[in-house]
Amino acid sequence: xxxxxKIGFVSVLAVGVLFLGYWLSNKESPSENIVTxxxxxxxQASSSGGSNVPSESLGASRALFEGRIYGYFADSGEVLAVxxxxxxxxxxxxxxxxxxxxxxxxxxxxxxxxxGKRILLExxxxxxxxxxxFNVDKKTWKDLPPMTFPAWSPKTHELxxxxxxxxxxxxxxxxxxxxxxxxxTVLQANFEDINLLWPQTNWIILxxxxxxxxxxxxxxxxxxxxxxxxxxxxxxxxxxxxxxxxSSALVLTGSGRGGRLTLINDRGEALKDLSVLTLPNxxxxxxxxxxxxVPENKKKLETSxxxxxxxxxxxxxxxxxxxxxxxxxxxxxxxxxxTSDATNLxxxxxEVFFINRLDGKLYSFKK
Amino acid sequence: MxxxxxxxxxxxxxxTLGCVLVLVFSLSFFGxxxxxxxxxxVINWSTNSYTPPGFAGKALPSPGASIRANLLVLDNGIVSDxxxxxxxxxxxxxxxxxxxxxxxxxxxxPNLAGEFIKIRAQVMDFKGNSLAKxxxxxxxxxxxVISTGFSGNExxxxxxxxxxxxxxxxxxxxxxxxxxxxxxxxxxAPSGEPTELVLSLPGIRDxxxxxxxxxxxxxxxxxxxTAVKNxxxxx
Numbered sequence: 001x002x003x004x005x006k007i008g009f010v011s012v013l014a015v016g017v018l019f020l021g022y023w024l025s026n027k028e029s030p031s032e033n034i035v036t037x038x039x040x041x042x043x044q045a046s047s048s049g050g051s052n053v054p055s056e057s058l059g060a061s062r063a064l065f066e067g068r069i070y071g072y073f074a075d076s077g078e079v080l081a082v083x084x085x086x087x088x089x090x091x092x093x094x095x096x097x098x099x100x101x102x103x104x105x106x107x108x109x110x111x112x113x114x115x116g117k118r119i120l121l122e123x124x125x126x127x128x129x130x131x132x133x134f135n136v137d138k139k140t141w142k143d144l145p146p147m148t149f150p151a152w153s154p155k156t157h158e159l160x161x162x163x164x165x166x167x168x169x170x171x172x173x174x175x176x177x178x179x180x181x182x183x184x185t186v187l188q189a190n191f192e193d194i195n196l197l198w199p200q201t202n203w204i205i206l207x208x209x210x211x212x213x214x215x216x217x218x219x220x221x222x223x224x225x226x227x228x229x230x231x232x233x234x235x236x237x238x239x240x241x242x243x244x245x246x247s248s249a250l251v252l253t254g255s256g257r258g259g260r261l262t263l264i265n266d267r268g269e270a271l272k273d274l275s276v277l278t279l280p281n282x283x284x285x286x287x288x289x290x291x292x293x294v295p296e297n298k299k300k301l302e303t304s305x306x307x308x309x310x311x312x313x314x315x316x317x318x319x320x321x322x323x324x325x326x327x328x329x330x331x332x333x334x335x336x337x338x339t340s341d342a343t344n345l346x347x348x349x350x351e352v353f354f355i356n357r358l359d360g361k362l363y364s365f366k367k
Numbered sequence: 368m369x370x371x372x373x374x375x376x377x378x379x380x381x382x383t384l385g386c387v388l389v390l391v392f393s394l395s396f397f398g399x400x401x402x403x404x405x406x407x408x409v410i411n412w413s414t415n416s417y418t419p420p421g422f423a424g425k426a427l428p429s430p431g432a433s434i435r436a437n438l439l440v441l442d443n444g445i446v447s448d449x450x451x452x453x454x455x456x457x458x459x460x461x462x463x464x465x466x467x468x469x470x471x472x473x474x475x476x477p478n479l480a481g482e483f484i485k486i487r488a489q490v491m492d493f494k495g496n497s498l499a500k501x502x503x504x505x506x507x508x509x510x511x512v513i514s515t516g517f518s519g520n521e522x523x524x525x526x527x528x529x530x531x532x533x534x535x536x537x538x539x540x541x542x543x544x545x546x547x548x549x550x551x552x553x554x555x556a557p558s559g560e561p562t563e564l565v566l567s568l569p570g571i572r573d574x575x576x577x578x579x580x581x582x583x584x585x586x587x588x589x590x591x592x593t594a595v596k597n598x599x600x601x602x
Contacts, residue, residue, distance in 0.1 A: 108421040126420070190438065192412060192468055341518060
């Protein structure tokens with residue numbers, strides 16, 4: 001009898017603890033109060049003032065080019081950049097060379113192939129974008145066929161993209177060096193509004209675009225075996241920054257206003273919760289460290305709908321640069337220039353590169 | 368005897384608790400992903416509401432916008448062929464469309480700004496079972512944003528250029544949007560570019576306060592949004 005009681009007790013306990021564990025793992029369900037659209041009247045933000053057109057020095061940071069930069073590539077002392085008119089520049093030392101001066105309107109963004117030899121330029125509106133590719137060696141432009149959400153291969157001049165068709169959307173691959181680039185279908189992917197990343201030859205990461213108002217998921221997709229492995233499942237406020245090789249990522253999730261940052265591996269396992277709050281694209285991996293531009297006005301982030309409000313430019317930040325040791329958790333302040341809202345962070349050769357949203361310029365400083 | 372039995376029971380109890388704790392730890396640890404054993408039904412959606420070029424966020428539907436919802440089924444991580452399956456779609460609990468292989472639907476966002484619409488898809492007879500999934504898509508009002516280009520409410524320059532950003536209007540043509548600026552409730556002199564407000568404030572003193580209002584209107588369909596920012600000059 002007592003044995004039966006013990007078994008019963010253990011079973012009830014096990015079910016209870018299992019339920020608790022399941023609840024803990026899923027407690028971040030979408031909040032019901034996030035339907036309220038954000039108020040546009042700026043709440044009592046009290047961060048240090050910036051300048052509408054900053055002209056002073058940003059601490060140790062220096063602007064590399066004049067004008068607003070929409071994409072850059074930095075490697076081995078050479079920096080390539082595309083400005084708001086679609087002009088392409090190369091800077092070696094203090095010398096700046098104009099590689100292309102043909103103007104393009106409505107530039108949305110520019111991304112670079114793994115070796116910096118090809119530049120993909122996106123123009124127009126997000127629902128009907130146009131793409132063209134620039135050959136850095138030949139200094140020539142080439143129009144590309146219609147595509148959406150393209151991402152560069154980690155080793156070739158190929159792009160993976162979402163091919164929208166009435167018969168169902170699919171992922172296709174296109175080689176930009178082909179005389180007449182044309183996509184070849186790789187696998188069916190009936191998605192609409194996504195971000196793609198191609199960190200390893202055999203696999204990509206497909207993430208639904210995130211918002212505080214809806215839940216999103218992310219998958220690792222094996223291009224050969226065509227197997228989808230969930231990495232993040234139905235989280236609100238989803239925004240990610242992946243390490244170059246795709247081995248880990250910084251993930252923003254939340255429920256309503258604010259959010260939290262977690263380091264995960266490529267299987268979606270949570271490795272560490274970060275104590276700081278910022279946007280993933282304000283961080284960059286540097287070996288075992290993470291360098292993040294962290295807004296000084298923490299309250300502004302905690303009271304905003306992320307990442308929506310930041311992407312809408314409803315507010316700008318004033319950042320300090322922190323180096324976070326991912327092993328020990330030790331945090332070191334690198335710079336507190338206070339007049340930069342840093343985004344698109346990259347670390348190359350011991351230098352931290354970023355685009356300052358306050359003036360659109362590309363800056364760098366020694367780490 | 369009793370002591371021995373208790374000892375064995377205690378060991379079993381510890382073992383069982385240990386296993387349970389390991390299981391609980393695993394469930395918490397794997398919080399971001401979940402193991403796939405049953406077929407996973409995925410519904411994703413997008414809308415055609417307006418967002419400015421370069422906007423990296425998710426476009427949200429406002430009343431009247433077109434929403435497209437897509438369905439896919441992952442069985443053991445592989446995308447399943449549902450072209451021969453009967454698919455039933457419903458919106459807010461009411462049947463919307465049914466059809467063989469109907470992997471996508473398109474519908475107009477209802478006039479329910481501030482609420483969610485429930486989108487449900489049911490795949491009939493998938494390996495002998497019915498699979499179903501319900502998701503929620505938000506319906507929001509069109510939004511106006513005053514992009515200041517500086518952090519917080521305090522500015523240091525006596526020459527300011529503020530930018531108007533329109534979000535989630537039912538248009539893909541910027542020309543159908545009308546931008547109206549006000550500075551301290553007065554209409555400023557036109558600057559040429561309606562999406563920009565150029566302010567020259569020579570001689571202002573530290574602590575000078577100014578209220579900037581922006582109203583964006585769409586001619587057809589008739590819809591509007593407003594934004595207000597209170598700014599302070601700091602020398």
